[in-house]
Amino acid sequence: MSNPHQQIVRLQAQLRREQLRNQELTHELKQSRQQLEQQRAEFIAQINTQLEHLLDAAPTPEVNADPLVTTQAALETLKARMIRTISHEYRTPLTIISLAAKSLAQNTSRLNPQQRHQCFAQIQQATQYMIKMVNEVLWISQAEAGEIMPHLSKIPLGDFCNRTIKELERLNPQWHDRIQSDLPALATSIYNDPFLLQHILLHLLTNALKYSEPEQAVELYLTVERQTLQIWVRDHGLGIPEAERACIYDCFHRAENVGTRPGTGLGLAIVKKCVELLEGKIGFQSQLDQGTAFCVQLPLVKQSI
Numbered sequence: 001m002s003n004p005h006q007q008i009v010r011l012q013a014q015l016r017r018e019q020l021r022n023q024e025l026t027h028e029l030k031q032s033r034q035q036l037e038q039q040r041a042e043f044i045a046q047i048n049t050q051l052e053h054l055l056d057a058a059p060t061p062e063v064n065a066d067p068l069v070t071t072q073a074a075l076e077t078l079k080a081r082m083i084r085t086i087s088h089e090y091r092t093p094l095t096i097i098s099l100a101a102k103s104l105a106q107n108t109s110r111l112n113p114q115q116r117h118q119c120f121a122q123i124q125q126a127t128q129y130m131i132k133m134v135n136e137v138l139w140i141s142q143a144e145a146g147e148i149m150p151h152l153s154k155i156p157l158g159d160f161c162n163r164t165i166k167e168l169e170r171l172n173p174q175w176h177d178r179i180q181s182d183l184p185a186l187a188t189s190i191y192n193d194p195f196l197l198q199h200i201l202l203h204l205l206t207n208a209l210k211y212s213e214p215e216q217a218v219e220l221y222l223t224v225e226r227q228t229l230q231i232w233v234r235d236h237g238l239g240i241p242e243a244e245r246a247c248i249y250d251c252f253h254r255a256e257n258v259g260t261r262p263g264t265g266l267g268l269a270i271v272k273k274c275v276e277l278l279e280g281k282i283g284f285q286s287q288l289d290q291g292t293a294f295c296v297q298l299p300l301v302k303q304s305i
């Protein structure tokens with residue numbers, strides 16, 4: 001058995017060892033943090049380089065000798081696409097409503113409360129889908145007519161994006177946990193239009209999730225530098241066929257590789273309009289069966305926040 005003096009010496013030696021280990025750990029932690037910071041800076045620099053390239057390479061519309069002929073032809077194509085999309089996209093919810101209503105009317109006494117609830121839920125869901133589509137068409141026509149103006153307010157960026165992601169996941173539980181982002185680090189507040197910004201995020205994220213496989217992650221990155229907000233949404237899904245890239249922002253245009261995935265071809269038209277209203281730029285890079293990355297650059301108004 002050791003005497004108190006020996007015990008104190010042993011404890012002091014142990015304490016010294018712990019202190020040295022602590023110093024080592026602090027050093028390692030500092031190094032890892034520096035590495036992470038460096039990786040993040042490199043990633044942002046990489047994104048910026050690609051972004052410049054991407055925005056410069058945005059497709060420009062073809063120039064035709066006779067503008068009247070172009071306008072006429074474009075209107076005809078738009079009309080045909082609109083009729084096709086609306087009739088196609090309305091047929092499914094209308095059929096659901098009709099079947100559910102018929103079932104409720106004809107089998108009232110035979111349906112149990114759960115079955116009745118299911119019919120009402122189907123009617124509600126289908127109606128909401130149709131209302132959303134009509135609202136989107138209306139919004140675009142109002143925007144085209146110059147009736148929509150940006151309304152700027154202070155936006156805490158990190159919170160705002162997290163809330164948008166949560167809302168998207170609430171409406172589509174099957175997409176839960178697929179969005180990867182480093183938003184908690186984003187403590188910046190900006191002045192912008194929250195409605196337009198939310199539309200941009202929601203439509204770009206929805207597309208990234210919809211046009212990739214359920215097990216594939218979707219990345220969202222935001223940076224604020226030199227009075228510019230950059231939003232970057234990247235997926236590893238279907239990709240956009242080369243032949244379709246020039247008209248991907250046109251109303252009701254859908255690429256031929258979408259298969260049975262639902263959609264109206266209005267989302268990107270809305271995003272483009274929102275970006276225009278905020279005097280920004282949009283571009284994308286895509287590779288078939290490898291994925292797509294959309295990038296938005298928005299100038300920020302200087303305000304004391």
Ligand code: ADP
Binds near residue numbers: 255258269
């Ligand atoms: P939709 O309602 O069809 O998704 P959008 O206007 O949002 O309409 O997109 C137009 C078309 O652009 C889509 O139908 C799809 O063909 C293509 N697209 C948009 N985003 C992506 C993406 N992330 N990956 C692959 N294709 C995409």
